[in-house]
Amino acid sequence: MLSFQLHAKMRVEPQNWWVGMQNNTLQIMLHDQGIAKQQWQLASYSGVSLKSVTKTDNPNYAFLNIEINPIAKPGVLVFSSKSGEHFEYQLHARKVNSSKRNGFDSSDTIYLINPDRFANGDSSNDTVKGMLEAANPIERGGRHGGDIQGVINALPYLQKLGVTQLWLTPPLENDMPSYSYHGYAITDFYTIDPRMGSNELYRELSVKAKQHGIGIVMDLVLNHFGSEHEWMTDKPTSDWINFNGEFAKGKHATSHARQTIQDPHASEFDKRQFSDGWFVATMPDLNQRQPLLANYLIQNAIWWIEYADLSGIRVDTYSYSDKAFLADWTKAIMTEYPAFNIVGEEWTTNPAIASYWQAGKVNNDGYTSSLPSVMDFSLQESLIQALNEEESWNTGWVKVYQSIANDFLYPNPDNLLVFADNHDMSRVYTQLKQDLAKTKMAMTMLLTTRGIAQMYYGTEVLLDNTGSNDHGDIRIDFPGGFKGQPSNAFTGQGLSDEQHDMQQTITTLLNFRKQSPAIAQGKLVHFSPEAGIYSYARISEQQTLLVFLNKNTAAKNWSLAYLQEVIGQHKQAVSLFTEQQINITDTVTLAPMSATVLIIE
Incomplete structure (x- = not known):
């Protein structure tokens, strides 16, 4: 006090x-x-x-x-x-053994929530006197009233679903005149937005989540802040904000040319345009070369880890910050918490660029990172393409196979974050043209391959933004989280048969992940796609999984002869989804347009 x-x-x-x-x-x-x-x-x-x-x-x-x-x-x-x-x-x-805390890992499923769109647990804070933007639930870009109390109320549902980590888009104060619900225009780095709750309530969420076997991953923004922050009118130093705190479109906007960071031929001008440029006028770009600011951001991250007992951090727009600062920031946190985990958003489908940032990578320019995890955008794009394309020698499942084959570029591919969609792109069900079978295949693949799984809220009930790419429609209200909705994902009331089917599939997969040694520590061995079928194994000492993803519209009686190197002397397996005993000495029957997961103990 x-x-x-x-x-x-x-x-x-x-x-x-x-x-x-x-x-x-x-x-x-x-x-x-x-x-x-x-x-x-x-x-x-x-x-x-x-x-x-x-x-x-x-x-x-x-x-x-x-x-x-x-x-x-x-x-x-x-x-x-x-x-x-x-x-x-x-x-x-400090909490006992705070420095030894374990971060999220490959046994986890991270459930990504836009809290304003998930559940309204406290309607009294929908509009807060003195804040610039009031609630406007009928506006796609307005504040809808979801909050931290709504997430706390949903913890029993999330535990039953099988979630083990929660990633909330930034709940910090965004006191902006409009479009503040998303959380990425921060106006106070140490305060939860009052329309979301309070610092104390965020800490209560962490405590209660752990009682349900769920950790909290905080979404931090190092690159920029909100233009209504007091720093815009009273900068701590004259060089606190890039381009002297001024934005001119076309001159001070970021180029988004992330390849300049690794490009050995890049000009200093192009590098600066990428890292120093602003996204938009309402998100001024921070100058992390300023040592006082760099230290401020390092301490802010550590403060939240200690205060809220975090199990991980997700860093927004990771590569846009000064790269020397990023090395110092990640090193400081990982030195304080050696078993912690941090995932950086590097939105590129080129693994040569993404892998540059992962800890342990030997880079040609000598850059040393301490960032444990990066997001696997390459696999996300490849998976959507594979399921939407016809099969040929260079289309379909081969895209996924080639993406994963690039794992040699990463020091630790098992610590990549894999996902089908997120808050910045159309929902997977939308990308797959509202095809339930394809969506189930996509989620089965992502929840059984190598890496740390991340799932966007509402995927389990097929939330959809078909007809609009507006972020306000992608970040749709969760059914059952707000008054007056015709359906409720928490109770199942009003859901369609397809939604029930998807919810049960996700529940089965997520709860299996929680106790599967093959998922947590297993080696991945995959096989070249053939005849519209992509297959792979996850192998640990205690357990082997066989996964078959069949895009064919007809059932396949599939020979297992090529799998002998992973099946060995085993003759029986159990189907994850049907719980039936399956003979694996010769062939298996693969249902049309389906994912089959067989468990060998």
């Missing part, structure tokens, strides 16, 4: 810290009118010292550089200035 004298409006970030951290330094940012004129001192506190104060070209900011030695105990630091101002600063004890 903070207390102030005189400068009651002084902003302190981060608002508290912890003893026993691996990094024993802390930088506290103070923001108030003329604060740099004050001369600060720290009252005597064992193991803690104020080493220096950094001032900038803006007299409204001061940065207190603190050292917290291992002997320091939890308690309250008291800072005072010679002119009489003072404030108290809390040092907390």
Whole structure:
């Protein structure tokens, strides 16, 4: 808890810290009118010292550089200035084994939610007095009222479905005049948006989710922020924002030319246009080369990990930030939490570019990353193409086969995030032209291949945006999450037969993933597609899975002779979906347009 004298409006970030951290330094940012004129001192506190104060070209900011030695105990630091101002600063004890926390891994299924569109658990915060945008549930780009309480209320459903991790698009304050529901125009990096709940409620979500066997993955934005943030009118330093805090379309907009980062022939001008350019005028681009800002962003991530007991981070628009900063940011977090996991969004279907960012990659330019995971956009695109194309030597399943064959480029392909769709693209059911059989094949493949599975909310009940590519329609309201809806995915009421079928298929797959050693640790062996069938095995010491994806419109009596290297002496398997015993000594019958998963114990 903070207390102030005189400068009651002084902003302190981060608002508290912890003893026993691996990094024993802390930088506290103070923001108030003329604060740099004050001369600060720290009252005597064992193991803690104020080493220096950094001032900038803006007299409204001061940065207190603190050292917290291992002997320091939890308690309250008291800072005072010679002119009489003072404030108290809390040092907390860390959760037991906080540094040893395990991040999400290949045994997990991450369920991606746009909280504004998932469930309205507290209608009293739909519109909050003093905030720039009110609720407008009939507008596709408006705020619909979903919130953190709605996610908490849904935890029993998510546990039954088989979800083990939740990724919420940023719930942080987005106090923007319009189109603020998505969360990526942050106006306060340390505060949950009041229309979503509160910091305390977000922490309650984390606690209650863990009681349901579910971890929390926070979506962090390092590249940009919202134009209504106080930094736009009172920058901590003159170089805090790229292009001097000004946006001119065509001049200061990002080129999106991500290949310039790896291109050995790229000009410095092109590199800067990519990394320094803004997305839009409402999302100013941060200059992570500014050391005070870099440290601010590192501390912000660590603060949320400790405060909300996170099990992972997803980083938005990863490669757009300064790459030297990204190396420092990931290293700082992974040094503090060696078993943690972070996935970066690098939206490219070229694995040569995506793999550049994964930890362990030996890059020609000497760049060293500590980022454990990247998103596998190559596989996502290939899977949709494979299911929509006719089979030939260079179309259909061969696209998936070739995409996965590029795994030699990655230091750790088992730690890639695989997905069929997300909040920025049409839903998988839409991309597959509302074909239930194809959608079931797509999800079976993604939930049984190598990597960490991510599923977009509502996929289990075939949410659809056919006829519109507008993000507001892609991020459709979850059935049952809002009053007046004709169907309810939580209870099953009003769902079609196809929706029930898909929901049961997903429930079976997700709950199997939770206890399958072949999924969690198994080696992937896949076979060249033939006759419209793509097949592969997941092999661990305890269990082997055989997966057959049959695009044919007729049943196939399929010979298993080519699978001897993975079947060995086994003669029986159990079908995941039918629970029947299957003889695997000769052939199996594959239903038309179907996914077959056989379990060999």
